[in-house]
Amino acid sequence: MEISKQIRLLIKKYSLYPSKRLGQSFLIDRSAIFYIRDAINPVSDRIYLEIGPGFLFITNSVAERAKKIIAIEKDKRFEPYYEDARHENIEIVMQDALKVDFSQWDVEELFGNIPFNISSPLIVKIAKTKIINRAVLLFQKEFAKRLLAGPGNKDYGSITIFTDFFFKKQFLKTFPPHFFYPMPLVSSTLVAFVRRTDIQSVDEDLLFRIVKGAFSKRRKTLFNTLKKDFDGDILKNAIIDAGLPIEIRGENLSLEEFIRVSKNLY
Secondary structure, rough: HHHHHHHHHHHHHHHOOOOOOOOOOEEHHHHHHHHHHHHHOEEEEEEEEEEOOOOOHHHHHHHOOOEEEEEOOOOOOHHHHHHHHOOOOOEOOOOOOOOOOOOHOOOOOOEEEEHHHHHHHHHHEEEHHHHHHHHEEEEEHHHHHHHOOOOOOOOOOOOHHHHHHHEEEEEEEEEEEHEOOOOOOOOEEEEEEEEOOOOOOOOHHHHHHHHHHHOOOOOHHHHHHHOOOHHHHHHHHHOOOHHOOOOOOOOHOOOHHOOOOOOOOO
């Protein structure tokens, strides 16, 4: 039976009508599910963490090859379905992924189909959870573009720099709207993250404060966006000593250049 038909039957049986508030949109294309499983590349001696398992189609596919899946689901309406769909190596945790402590489990890898409304805070949380070394995540295409953009691009922003600092990122594949139910207005993009082992020693709070300030007014120069927070002469020298023109805008700086400026201001 096609996955789309299975999901419609399950929705009716368990009254699990997709929640707009939670941004629910379930992947219903079998080839896409297999592609995601292969991108995760599960192995039999490893435990994986999943965000938003929904009707368990991706979960079950990964579980066939993994030691165990710990799947975090916020929507408590799914509890009766999970009771009926028990699997030996799938543990369902009915909690909010933004509130639960990922480090309580012996996991290094994470995957999930991520709702747009939690994409930014979730990737920040994953980045700060040092035990997570790799993640394969499905985002709305627009958010993925922000993650993968380069300096000078209109999609380039503070979330790009933040994730660049912690991860090496790779575009994997974009899936069209009709691969999902209910069908969203936009495509979704699969992105792989591998935690950097070459993270520079830097005051992270200062670095991200500078980055946030730099993108608060994109059309202004870096100097003009930051001068209210730093001594003008010190800031000017920090920018110039980083090998940058004083008139450069924050949206044109790479991660490495932001790091140089922040070290000069430390």
